[in-house]
Amino acid sequence: MANRNIVEANLEAVKELTSSGAGTLKKCFQCATCSVVCPLSSDTKPFPRKEMIYAQWGLMDRLVGNPDIWLCHQCNDCSLHCPRGAKPGDVLAAVRRYSFTKYAFPKFMGKLLGDAKNLPYLLAVPIIIMIILLASIGHLNIPEGKIVFSKFFPLIYVDALFITVSMLAMISAGMGILNFWKDMNKNSNIWMPSMGLIPSIISAATEIFGHNKFKDCGVNKDRYSAHLLVFYGFVGLFITTNIVLVLVDFFHIETPYSLINPVKILGNVSGIALFIGITLVALNRLKNKDIITTTSYDWAFIGMIYALVITGILTEVTRLAGIAFLAYLIYFIHLVVVFYIIAYLPYSKLGHLLYRTVAVVYSKYSGRRSEERRVGKECKSRWSPEH
Numbered sequence: 001m002a003n004r005n006i007v008e009a010n011l012e013a014v015k016e017l018t019s020s021g022a023g024t025l026k027k028c029f030q031c032a033t034c035s036v037v038c039p040l041s042s043d044t045k046p047f048p049r050k051e052m053i054y055a056q057w058g059l060m061d062r063l064v065g066n067p068d069i070w071l072c073h074q075c076n077d078c079s080l081h082c083p084r085g086a087k088p089g090d091v092l093a094a095v096r097r098y099s100f101t102k103y104a105f106p107k108f109m110g111k112l113l114g115d116a117k118n119l120p121y122l123l124a125v126p127i128i129i130m131i132i133l134l135a136s137i138g139h140l141n142i143p144e145g146k147i148v149f150s151k152f153f154p155l156i157y158v159d160a161l162f163i164t165v166s167m168l169a170m171i172s173a174g175m176g177i178l179n180f181w182k183d184m185n186k187n188s189n190i191w192m193p194s195m196g197l198i199p200s201i202i203s204a205a206t207e208i209f210g211h212n213k214f215k216d217c218g219v220n221k222d223r224y225s226a227h228l229l230v231f232y233g234f235v236g237l238f239i240t241t242n243i244v245l246v247l248v249d250f251f252h253i254e255t256p257y258s259l260i261n262p263v264k265i266l267g268n269v270s271g272i273a274l275f276i277g278i279t280l281v282a283l284n285r286l287k288n289k290d291i292i293t294t295t296s297y298d299w300a301f302i303g304m305i306y307a308l309v310i311t312g313i314l315t316e317v318t319r320l321a322g323i324a325f326l327a328y329l330i331y332f333i334h335l336v337v338v339f340y341i342i343a344y345l346p347y348s349k350l351g352h353l354l355y356r357t358v359a360v361v362y363s364k365y366s367g368r369r370s371e372e373r374r375v376g377k378e379c380k381s382r383w384s385p386e387h
């Protein structure tokens, strides 16, 4: 008798996917239109039709260690052309969220961050930690005189807190990514990498810094500039923070800096870029709401980015206006938001960037990306959003 493969549906996983943005999943009738239009699809690795049936059956072991899930940049060309309205772009976004829970380290953090209802508890953590820290050094009051934030929260404590939090986030992200890499390796059985690891990393970094893949988007082509602004806004703020750290800790050049100081200009320009970028992201989602589902998880992330930028701007404005109580209060809130973004990065939408980068590196390393480039171009020439 021939060997039989018995496939068991995982209904729990299906339920989890449908409740996190993949509510249209069961509409798919496997016509493969999505695999024809997707710029990632190739002759030998068509995508995402088979991923749709894996998701319908809840076969998550075939999905979570699959780099294609992360190579998908949610252009939603597939969702536009799907004749059943099954929204494969949304389904893949839900699979990525599910993967976060699987790779999260520690696991409960993935679950906590996966549900926007937990936002108040997650925000309470930095609030409590910082209040205890300020109380223990006797700084739980509004300092007298000129507004200088280090009089309220001494920089040595700010540095110690945020360096610790950053290191913990890096360890968590590193553990998740290591397990993701192992799963991708297990699923693809590469015995001969097509490219060395270092050239793969360089090539992936070039692609990500240039946001080249976003230029392939049809329906969602506005995402290119929106994501570019968000990405470089964060890069600029990261560089600014580190320059300030070096200037204060190593050269003893104390803050605040004047508005025409190059470091200040870099910080302000990056903040404005982030504000414009996240506004374009939100508008783009609202404009395409029939094709893209925006979950409370997505809105929570957008809200936190707004909170970061707005509290950053108001901190500066109230300091310049000399309104001490408001300036120190908003500075405190700003630090809470920064803590939230850094500490929960491995489990949030920002963590997607890490997983996507690793998936792009892996796909180049394994030769997946060269097939896609060859065949994807042919598919693009056959289809356009007008068809």
Ligand code: SF4
Binding pocket: 027, 028, 029, 030, 031, 032, 033, 034, 035, 048, 049, 052, 081, 082, 083, 084, 085, 086, 087, 088
């Ligand atoms: S998701 Fe839509 S386009 Fe893709 S196979 Fe299913 S029904 Fe067809």
Ligand code: SF4
Binding pocket: 037, 038, 039, 040, 047, 048, 071, 072, 073, 074, 075, 076, 077, 078, 079, 088, 089, 092
């Ligand atoms: S959203 Fe775009 S990249 Fe992702 S599967 Fe659909 S067509 Fe492909």
